Amino acid sequence: MIKELALGIDIGGTNIVCGLVDKKGNLIAEGSCSMADFDTPEEMMVSISEKFHEMKSNLKTNQKIVGIGIGAPNGNFFNGCIENAPNLKWKGKIPLVKLFKKNFKLPVYLTNDANAAALGEMIYGGAKKMKDFIVITIGTGLGSGIVANGKLIYGHDGLAGELGHTIYQPGGRKCGCGRLGCLETYVSSSGLIKTTKELLEKNNTKSLLRKLKPNEIISINIQAAAIKGDKLAINAYEITGAILGQKLADAVAVTSPEAIFLFGGISRSGNLLIKPAKKALEENLLSVYKNKVKILQSELLDKNAAVLGAAAMVWCEK
């Protein structure tokens, strides 16, 4: 029997990682290259093409690659372009799917990293049996992928699911998007750092973090301090989690999901973030939703989730 495989490609600001994935989420082969090596998307294509053919030549006779899924910042599912991604060195609108289709005679799908994470959770992770859920990816920023009626919401323009850019605090922190008070300026690794620094400045609470230089106040050190019981660091997580929970209560009122999965960087801190988020969620939920919505850690946290998510698109769209 033919075993179908999908090539998942995760394009990030620093690296490009790809892998051949089967329907069960097994990684059959993988590879990566550095973004620094490519001045143009076409140069990247040559390198990916080499990797692809190398992987292909090693396949068993009953294995067959049936499609390519790509996760990339600002990847638009509908037009197949990366659109003005601030973290990539290629500027403007890049017709990535067109480029890939020219090189590979296969179906090619593109979306952004958070949407890919949601599809990965649905096909390979904790949302396997769910039809309505949200995945929140917390890294430098806050991304989200929203599934309703068993389908990812791309929206009319392919760019739905920007919970990180709903307003938490009108007139609040300046966001990279040019507006003020976006959720991701509070709930993200950079938001956590900012909150921690504000706490350090605002009061004289003893803290392990006072021994660090300003550029050493980064999430990994804040987390380490919090795990050691540092009150200020714990407080920074509590504030961040409470803001997340409060805004998730609004998101629940829109799509009423079964669960919300947290993925990425600071969500690895487990209960430090999840506990205050759950508390604030329940406090802020409309009564009909109370005690119904789970906040869970992504089940793909320790796997090559970005590649799995990109590959998942192939099974969702086929």
Added chain:
Amino acid sequence: MIKELALGIDIGGTNIVCGLVDKKGNLIAEGSCSMADFDTPEEMMVSISEKFHEMKSNLKTNQKIVGIGIGAPNGNFFNGCIENAPNLKWKGKIPLVKLFKKNFKLPVYLTNDANAAALGEMIYGGAKKMKDFIVITIGTGLGSGIVANGKLIYGHDGLAGELGHTIYQPGGRKCGCGRLGCLETYVSSSGLIKTTKELLEKNNTKSLLRKLKPNEIISINIQAAAIKGDKLAINAYEITGAILGQKLADAVAVTSPEAIFLFGGISRSGNLLIKPAKKALEENLLSVYKNKVKILQSELLDKNAAVLGAAAMVWCEK
């Protein structure tokens, strides 16, 4: 050829209206009764049953009733129950679909009024060719029905789409739901009245409304004053529209709709509300969504929209 018809029933706090609707939205027959006449849902059922058989006996031989759709406050699509509707005299959980199925050997569907309005817009109104849109119903409160990927979002529990209960102002106006600062305490007929009264108290601007008694400050009079150019009344609409636009910008970041339709009471005031809402929407949108999303008046405003919406469910679910 058999002409299929759906029975649409709109259950409200005061009246129950029903009608036979064809696929094109033509109302073939209609009827209504007063909620005051029924102490129990079973009593209502007897009356609706009589109306149903009367309508049926008048049908042409090629007309056939194929399903029943019901729109009711707090109507849950999944379990077929009205759940603790504050505006109905029947309290608790009423298994309405079960009751109807016992009386009529037909498929029966139930949802809330705002979801029904969204389905009505999709099948009969301005959203006929749209796959992603939102309908906002503005009456005493603010309801919403959200369609993504061509499907209404019911959510995991059948109760999705409560944009009226997302928080506009933490710690703000007290909402009927028991929380503070919900959008519907600002954007609704009661919100408009409150804003107007606050403006009247806060400053000494001349206003036609000062001639009215407090209980005469109602939306219809505020609208009449605004149409006459009354600055205070216009200002009340501007504030209300601006809050609506600001929160719609958040909603766009979730589902990225093609259009947002406004329906009901104060949305009839046309540009008084829509113009400031559009302005605030554009000002608050993330740049990728700017100049893409239309705010439109519902195309069912002058029709029996509640009955059409309820009937639309039959065509969506069949």
